[in-house]
Amino acid sequence: MTAQSRSLPAPRGGHPAGHARPGISNPVLGMILFITSEVMFFAGLFAAYFNVRAAAPVWPPAGNEHFQIHHDVWPLVGALTLILIVSSLTCQLGVWAIQRDDRRGLVRALAVTLALGITFLVGQAYDYSQLGFGLSDGTFGTTFYTLTGFHGAHVLAGTIMLGVMLFRATAGQFSARHHDAVEAVSLYWHFVDVVWVCLFSILYLL
Amino acid sequence: MPSRRSRLSRARSLGLVALAALLLGGCSQIAGLYPPAAATDQGQRIRDLYDLVFAIAVVIFLFVEGLILWAVFRYRRRDRVGLPPQVHGNNTLEVVWTAVPMAIVAVLFFFSWQTLNTVDARAADPALKVDVVGFQWQWQFSYPDAGVTVIGLPDSPPELHVPAGQTVELDLKSQDVIHAFYVPSFLFKRDVVPGKVNVFDFRIDQPGTYRGQCAEFCGLGHDRMTFSVVAQTPADFAAWLAAKKATPAPSAPAGAAAGSAPPSAGSGQAASLSLSASNIAFGSASLTAPANTAFSLTFDNQDQGIPHNVDIKDASGTSVFRGDVVTGPARTSYSVPALKPGSYTFVCDVHPNMSGTLTVQ
Amino acid sequence: MATTVLRPATTTYRTGLYEWLTTTDHKKIGILYVLNSFLFFLLAGLLALGVRTELARPGIQFFDEKLYNQLFTMHGTVMIFLFIIPMLAGFGNYVVPLMIGAADMAFPRINALSFWMLPLGGLLLFSGFLTGGAAAEGWTSYSPLAQAKYAGMGTDLWLVGLTLIGTSSILGAVNFLVTIFKLRAPGMTLFRMPILVWTVLVTSVLVLMATPVFTSALIMLFIDRNYGGHFFDPATGGNAILWQNVFWFYSHPAVYVMILPAMGIISEVLPVFSRKPLFGYRAFVFATSAIGALGFSVWAHHMFTTGSVFLPFFSLMTFLIAVPTGVKMFNWIATLWGGHIRLASPMLFAIGFLTMFLIGGINGAFSAAVPVDFALHDTYWVVAHIHYVLFGGSVFGVFAGIYYWFPKMTGRFLDERLAKVHFVLMFVGMNLTFFPMHLLGLAGMPRRIADYSPAAGWSELNLLATIGGFTIAASMLPFIWNVLVSLRSGVEAGDDPWEGNTLEWATSSPPPPYNFDHLPEIRSERPLFDQRHGLLGSGH
């Protein structure tokens, strides 16, 4: 019995009762599919943004100097962008660490990623307080806050997931053979990061 | 002998044609399966297309439905012995029943595209342009060149008068929600969308009156947004337009006091009330007025481009005063005759859900 | 120990209420889905009877516009989002793991979560009736009519409720896809999966790609209404047509979400009751995928009269979608052809599907011809189309499924005589209700009106439709009676009462937790047929 199960390839987290197939694990596949749906969700918001933007004679609309957000991109928002990109990196480092069974490395990487995520959220909250226009200020305000707001909500969700992962990692629940959850959360975090890069390019640079 | 065979086959094909004609003819007896006779040139094109689509549809329907029923009745078995041949498929058949429908839809697409181009074509110089404004829940037709405007009221749906035999262009606009200008005998409708102007042309050949109705759901009064299109000979139309021009304002119904008559002088200081309307609602839901004395009511319609009025009704619902409809933003002064003490309601005739109570004491 | 005795199956369903409320077993969740959806079907049907009662005669008799608008809005919304979509998801839940030889869905707890969001969402939608009026802008909720200026609190409840139901759908789709990709039994290759599993697969892809877009639209409208947003109201710089584009980008694929699994159900029923394999299995898979793909390119056929869409493209794509659907229709007929047809209750409803969906497909194709749609759009013709595809198609498919799998779910047959009464009443009733609507539409009767003029000439046909509506309602009584009686004293069915083809018939009725003790060898899409007859003629 034990001899037999040792000779089988290591199961990678399929449902115990199911006939787990080789290849990508269930939680990771589930997360990839869920992210697909999230991409379509943001596609809907982006479509609305491009629609109102295409209809406006000038963009940002004239008449409100606060709308000229692309002028002061670099100090704060640029830094926030950098922070998210770096956090994506640290998150991936954590995944690689646990693949080598380096549990301390995972905890360290998750802690740093979590800290960077929180920094981003705080930074964005501060940015909101400085902007000088609101959600109801024209189509510009509406689309700006809807897009960045929903992205922020996703970052928040991501940091909560990271927090749970960190908690479970410190409790020693992950190993080289068992870390699907970490991989799934890491994928989600990359997704959140990519959305921000798109948002940043479109809202501030384009 | 060959002649007999060809006669027979000719007879058979004749019979088939006759049968087909009978079937189609039989169907056309069910007049309900066809839209009404088209009033417009463009509608006639749509009707021709409809007839084609309908004929193809009937053939497909009879053929496929026939196959289903025939298969079911032919192969029905009550006993459960043995197995029928286990046929898994047939590539030739798959190709056939992909290709034939493909060909049919190609034909259908071709003809509908052609028809679309003629129906949507616009004349460079229409004989008449009318601005159509749809709003909750009435229609307004204006003839900008003549300066004539027609607004519908609940008990008198508006009439769109047009000259027969000439091309008319409609510019459709909305200030509030989406409506749709629909005349069944045109076999046509076009949405009236806020924030954009939709334009289409039509030409009615014969004088006549055609029923129309809003087709896009627009709220409480959607079912009451009716109108009619009256096609007249150009001479009659010109006469109608001239008559309209002479009496610009919609006339107040008999029995109710006329709109802006000067207040009766002499009886000391006349009381004065004011009422505003904005966002399709009255500014206040209740007013109080003195009894047995005429008073003036200043009405401030703040709704850009939207007509309102004030209609005062007694407990039985009869109108005791009906003010002229004014299109905002505009301010007018109504002179309301003396009213007996009691409780009245005031409404906007154009928007029956705008209402309030007037207490006279 | 290959032949462990199965746990006595009947105890599975004799468990307490608490067990039902907390279950993560896909079969129980599937049954919960079916029951919940059927309840909402009755409620939405009741609302439809309200609509029909008011329309029976010209004039306002029972429901004024204020109420009538809530009736048809909630009727459409509930039928679509709380009845047909979850009902089909319920069948998927019950049957798909069984059919692919899996023990459960991939994520059983998420599965339970998806289900419980539905009654909650339904509660939110219906609570509008108690808080000053449910949503009343039609199930399409066009802006600006749905803006705060024109529409009350019910619309907010509608938005929140649908967001919840949509999320449930998305989670369900993820679950189905992972289950189908990862939990198939050994030997169950993709091209040996039952067609129902294929249709659930394609449906899940549609949900995954389209529903989130709808969620984004719902949220944007919510922002417009409650936080001063400017997405959809031209009066404040938004765009009214944008809502329609986003809504239909979702809702057209959604109509295939409402029909594909029903097509899957009858693709299981027709072969079993003809004792033949499904004709053209691969063609069927390709046609299903083609419908799914084309489904994303036709949404603007709902907007032909807006003057804002490129008409020829959407007309062409809409016509094209008739082709793969036709392929299916002909393959179904070829499956019947030369078979040994048994007209048992599931088969009756499957044949009802074929005959009625054909009408709904063809009268939909009329609207693909843009100029014809200029005449038909927003008239009762479209209402006829909706119901011939959704009632004549999906609902007949649902009942075929209920009669087919009831023995599996409960271990007992439904009574065939009552089933025939149900079928005849429903079939006659639906044609009586919805056929006259073609004529009404051509005569120019718009949708969504509470009242019409007696002079319009629509009175007789409307009365006929009302009589038909009540006939459909009457057909539910023998059905409900049948279920109640058969649950207690129906004929015992055994494991494989219909001589089925697919794996769910290889386990006991009802199946034990985790479904299978032993799986037959899977060498074609009909493992049980092979087991019974050898690989007779199965050229796979």
Ligand code: HEA
């Ligand atoms: C189950 C749901 C379902 C299904 C399957 C369909 C299927 C189709 N629908 Fe339908 N549709 C709806 C549900 C559905 N629809 C709903 C709910 C609305 C109204 C929404 C609202 O406004 O409230 C709507 C509205 C709607 C419109 C907008 C009408 C309007 O508002 O003006 C159009 C326009 O093109 C349309 C077209 C089609 C077409 C071409 C198909 C095709 O897929 C049908 C294809 C099938 C066949 C054609 C039959 C079989 C084929 C053959 C036998 C082959 C030979 C045939 C030919 C060559 C033609 N539908």
Ligand code: HEA
């Ligand atoms: C799956 C979808 C589905 C189904 C099954 C139905 C079923 C029915 N529909 Fe539906 N309908 C829609 C989807 C559906 N509809 C949609 C999407 C719209 C568009 C909405 C909009 O415009 O926004 C619509 C619109 C619509 C209209 C147009 C309203 C208007 O435009 O003003 C009408 C009018 O007659 C109608 C009638 C009916 C009838 C009579 C039934 C009948 O089949 C109903 C049969 C009745 C029952 C099933 C009730 C049985 C109840 C009992 C027997 C009571 C027993 C009770 C207990 C035991 C508790 N429907």
Ligand code: CUA
């Ligand atoms: Cu205006 Cu409907």
Ligand SMILES: [Cu+2]
């Ligand atoms: Cu569609």
